[in-house]
Amino acid sequence: MNKGIILKILSEYAYVLFEENLYECKATGKIRHSNKKPTTGDYVEFEIIDQDNFKGSLTNILERKNELYRPRISNIDQVVIITSLKDPVLNTYTLNKYLFFVESLGIKPVLAFTKVDLANTKDIEVERAKEYKKLGYETYLINNMIDTDKEWVSFLKSLESKTSVFTGQTGAGKSTTLNHIIPNLFEKTQEISKALNRGKHTTTKNELFIYKDALIGDTPGFSSFEYKEIEAEEIALSIEFFKNTSCKFNNCLHINNTPGCGVIKSVSEGTFPEFIYNDYVKVQSEIEEQSKRRKY
Secondary structure (H helix, E strand, O other): OEEEEEEEEEOOEEEEEEOOEEEEEEEOHHHHOOOOOOOEOOEEEEEEEEOOOOEEEEEEEOOOOOEEEOOEEEOOOEEEEEEEOOOOOOOHHHHHHHHHHHHHOOOEEEEEEEOHHHOOOOOHHHHHHHHHHHOOOEEEEOOOOOOOOHHHHHHHHOOOOOEEEEEEEOOOOHHHHHHHHOOOHHHHHHHHHHHHHOOOOOEEEEEEEEEOOEEEEEOOOEOOOOOOOOOHHHHHHHOHHHHOOOOOOOOOOOOOOOOOOHHHHHHHHOOOOHHHHHHHHHHHHHHHHHHHHHHO
């Protein structure tokens, strides 16, 4: 049995990468009648039914290590969050909201701050970006207009041999960054989609692109989103800094100035940035409001 990975799904067809070729596959009855629906990033077993025209039949979906639902992509190694320092100015709440969400899924976040050429080294936006690095997050301040930029070179190395999903607030420079990594990416994508569609299929937004020995997924730009089916405790227990901070209480949400809370103590002592903590409190408040709405 052949094993490959789904790079793209168009209508009822899954496009499976196998030995540098892309096979157009339909799911067998066994898969169609199961609760598992093929998604981009799935490792699958399939049979080749037409080698000349690269057509096959999906026979099995292998177990997923994780899954992102916005959009649906599975088996992700890391989520790259693209955030601009300027134009638009750094929006820490949107960044932190997505950062906490990614951590709650158990997926590694990578932070890439763009448009460093528009900022000065002493700007508050630059200082805040550097705070994430101090906390242990893999962080890059990139100028993707200069190929020799050391941060840009290091950022590219961080993508090697991994499946990465890119996301970011609208206007943050995600498309520019992706086009610099894979030149003319979106023009090529449109051409491939037209060829595969043959005028009768709809292209979805969840697609993986080949970059050297790695895969890169793109997601639509976002400005806001809601946490769904995630409890307040999950967020509190997922943030890496919080997990490594001694707290008196096992199920502490680290809010309301709880005496003995190690996180609140870290904020007061300046070990944990206050601006990130304030965003965290705001996220917890939002989750509480959503929980109330669901009850009524």
